[in-house]
Amino acid sequence: MDIFFRTNKSLVKMKDKINIERGGYLTTSSLGGQEKYPLARYENEEKAMEILNRIDSILDKAISKNANSVSINLPEDE
Secondary structure, three states, X not given: OEEEEXXXXXXXXXXXXXXXXXXXXXXXXXXXXXXXXXXXXXXOHHHHHHHHHXXXXXXXXXXXXXXXXXXXXXXXXX
């Protein structure tokens, strides 16, 4: 399944994993961490974790529907 994230300025294809970095950054990176792309920055790590949980829920639904691809709109920090 191809997973895309819609940010304010771009459409980013998910690498191998999603991480929460210090400072509330949500990133996608390769397994070894060689390739890393910031997706969004939130006010704190707890807010980033909330967004990550929403992403997980969206992906669970897409997997249950056997979707070939999914696009997730990432909210801006409020």
